[in-house]
Amino acid sequence: MIARGFHIERGGRAGAAWALAAAVALAAAPAYASSATLGLLAQVFAYIALASLWNLLAGFSGLVSVGQQAYVGLGGYCLFALTMFAGVPPLLAIPLAGVVGAALSIPVAALLFRLRGAYFAIGSWVMAEVFRLLASQISALGGGSGASLPIRVVAAVAASRQAREFAIYWASLALALLVIGLIVWLLRSRWGLALRAIHFDEAAASANGVDVRRVKFVVYGLAAFGTSMAGALIFLQKLRISPDAAFSVNDWTAYVIFMTVIGGVGRIEGPVVGAIVFFALRLTLSDLGSLYLLMLGVVAIAAMLKAPKGLWGAFAEKTGFEFAPLGQRVVYDNQTGKPAAAAGGQGDKP
Amino acid sequence: MPPLLQIGGLSKRFGAVVVADAISLDVPAGQALGIIGPNGAGKTTLFAMIAGAVAPDAGRVVFDGADITALPPERRCRLGVARSFQIPRPFGGLSVFENLMVAAEFGRAEKSANPARDCVDILDQCGLADLANRRAGALTLLQRKRLELARALASKPKLLLLDEVAGGLTEDECVALVALVKSIHATGVAIVWIEHIVHALLSAVERLVALHAGSIIADGIPRDVIADARVAEIYMGIPADA
Numbered sequence: 215m216i217a218r219g220f221h222i223e224r225g226g227r228a229g230a231a232w233a234l235a236a237a238v239a240l241a242a243a244p245a246y247a248s249s250a251t252l253g254l255l256a257q258v259f260a261y262i263a264l265a266s267l268w269n270l271l272a273g274f275s276g277l278v279s280v281g282q283q284a285y286v287g288l289g290g291y292c293l294f295a296l297t298m299f300a301g302v303p304p305l306l307a308i309p310l311a312g313v314v315g316a317a318l319s320i321p322v323a324a325l326l327f328r329l330r331g332a333y334f335a336i337g338s339w340v341m342a343e344v345f346r347l348l349a350s351q352i353s354a355l356g357g358g359s360g361a362s363l364p365i366r367v368v369a370a371v372a373a374s375r376q377a378r379e380f381a382i383y384w385a386s387l388a389l390a391l392l393v394i395g396l397i398v399w400l401l402r403s404r405w406g407l408a409l410r411a412i413h414f415d416e417a418a419a420s421a422n423g424v425d426v427r428r429v430k431f432v433v434y435g436l437a438a439f440g441t442s443m444a445g446a447l448i449f450l451q452k453l454r455i456s457p458d459a460a461f462s463v464n465d466w467t468a469y470v471i472f473m474t475v476i477g478g479v480g481r482i483e484g485p486v487v488g489a490i491v492f493f494a495l496r497l498t499l500s501d502l503g504s505l506y507l508l509m510l511g512v513v514a515i516a517a518m519l520k521a522p523k524g525l526w527g528a529f530a531e532k533t534g535f536e537f538a539p540l541g542q543r544v545v546y547d548n549q550t551g552k553p554a555a556a557a558g559g560q561g562d563k564p
Numbered sequence: 565m566p567p568l569l570q571i572g573g574l575s576k577r578f579g580a581v582v583v584a585d586a587i588s589l590d591v592p593a594g595q596a597l598g599i600i601g602p603n604g605a606g607k608t609t610l611f612a613m614i615a616g617a618v619a620p621d622a623g624r625v626v627f628d629g630a631d632i633t634a635l636p637p638e639r640r641c642r643l644g645v646a647r648s649f650q651i652p653r654p655f656g657g658l659s660v661f662e663n664l665m666v667a668a669e670f671g672r673a674e675k676s677a678n679p680a681r682d683c684v685d686i687l688d689q690c691g692l693a694d695l696a697n698r699r700a701g702a703l704t705l706l707q708r709k710r711l712e713l714a715r716a717l718a719s720k721p722k723l724l725l726l727d728e729v730a731g732g733l734t735e736d737e738c739v740a741l742v743a744l745v746k747s748i749h750a751t752g753v754a755i756v757w758i759e760h761i762v763h764a765l766l767s768a769v770e771r772l773v774a775l776h777a778g779s780i781i782a783d784g785i786p787r788d789v790i791a792d793a794r795v796a797e798i799y800m801g802i803p804a805d806a
């Protein structure tokens with residue numbers, strides 16, 4: 215047998231170029247955007263991070279959690295505790311909150327991974343409620359009624375109000391880029407190969423050497439890391455925290471699921487598109503008051519019926535375009551032993 | 565040298581159905597062993613217990629000198645046990661090549677210097693080279709069976725468990741499959757092959773075991789096992805007094 219020459223193609227150059235261009239344009243936004251716009255964009259970035267991480271869990275790993283608000287809240291409380299009691303600079307508290315979340319996710323996962331499917335989902339929510347109750351016991355942070363970030367901590371972000379807005383904006387953009395980058399890197403690594411295999415057939419993955427539990431553990435930990443950082447950042451934007459706001463299943467899970475489903479579950483681009491659509495809807499519908507929630511529901515149901523793979527899913531299937539293709543293609547260098555015409559195929563014929 | 569695989573007193577029942585009744589069986593390194601038996605005899609379940617997907621009620625599995633009875637499937641795979649599923653279980657959304665890459669990246673005892681190279685070679689060997697980039701979920705049943713075999717090879721096993729890979733093949737395809745199995749066997753891999761297509765099986769194995777209702781009813785050189793009166797009665801449906 216003659217060994218064939220080949221190489222592996224991954225694709226995604228065009229997507230990476232577009233993403234880079236968008237990142238540069240967004241990074242320069244403080245030069246041209248209003249303060250209100252920057253604030254809104256910072257919120258969008260935080261939600262892009264949250265939704266991307268939820269998609270990593272539910273869409274790519276089959277871990278349908280409805281309790282990621284546990285880590286949002288944990289991150290927020292870490293920010294307050296670290297800055298107020300340990301004098302940690304606020305921007306440094308964000309990655310530290312991520313580390314705390316990742317560390318805590320280990321015992322939490324050990325418990326939750328005993329549960330499967332719907333029980334896992336319910337268990338994750340119960341866990342978040344436990345976190346909320348614990349947070350309401352922290353009297354130094356206002357117990358059940360919460361606390362505001364002291365002026366001295368706020369001033370530690372940057373001296374002027376405008377510099378603070380810029381810093382928080384850039385931190386939010388950096389977080390969204392970091393999270394998306396991390397997920398793309400993970401999914402394109404050998405861990406990603408294992409994850410995709412598990413997604414399609416857990417028993418076959420394990421029969422072929424994949425330690426399913428370990429892979430899920432790693433993914434859950436990474437998601438906890440990113441979600442806790444997002445939580446810290448979100449409450450740095452808000453400057454006020456309370457158990458109900460920090461561990462809100464509505465704000466940090468229901469909306470996040472909405473975005474991911476609208477955009478496309480199980481696709482890198484889905485949550486990004488979904489978050490943008492969500493905020494666009496919110497801007498246009500917010501005058502409607504409580505009717506606005508009803509409209510969101512209608513949109514979600516319409517999307518699920520008309521585009522079950524999400525807006526991006528529908529678009530990608532039509533055009534075949536992906537920003538970050540995950541697959542590896544084998545390209546044979548030349549078809550050894552075959553005549554050139556056969557290798558070239560039908561297209562070569564006049 | 566001790567046998568590569570030693571099964572001792574392996575028992576399993578599903579409810580009232582006994583699918584393994586204290587089965588004991590040794591497979592020396594490098595042997596090609598065939599298993600026959602009627603549907604429901606417990607052949608696939610035996611594979612599942614060797615590979616770790618099903619836990620036995622009693623008995624033990626020793627592989628390469630180590631007791632692996634309590635090990636999960638992925639650990640057994642890395643030790644050198646590879647299994648093809650009777651009903652193919654491809655990773656549907658991954659390409660054929662990526663299916664092999666999973667086994668090559670995770671299923672080996674030692675990391676390969678170039679797993680992609682190994683997978684391309686195995687695809688070539690198994691006649692799947694042209695389907696390398698095809699989504700596995702889009703394969704025909706026969707192609708899926710071939711993929712099962714190729715993926716099992718990608719983990720570089722010492723013991724290859726093949727579960728009915730020849731069913732539904734044309735005569736020519738069958739000949740090609742036997743040649744492939746023989747070429748794998750020639751590299752020193754021990755093979756246990758469950759197969760209903762007896763003539764294909766007999767041209768590849770040196771030993772035959774007949775299983776019935778969870779028990780081994782015959783074990784020896786293929787000619788003798790086929791000629792065994794009980795095998796003829798139970799398996800071929802020929803009454804012993806005919």
Ligand SMILES: Nc1ncnc2c1ncn2[C@@H]1O[C@H](COP(=O)(O)OP(=O)(O)O)[C@@H](O)[C@H]1O
Pocket residue numbers: 578581583601602603604605606607608609610
């Ligand atoms: N997971 C299971 N639960 C219950 N019964 C099973 C299970 N797996 C197999 N069986 C039953 O065990 C018997 C043996 O099955 P199997 O090992 O697949 O036999 P074979 O491969 O020889 O046809 C059959 O009666 C089958 O229905």
Ligand SMILES: [Mg+2]
Pocket residue numbers: 607608609650
């Ligand atoms: Mg069977």
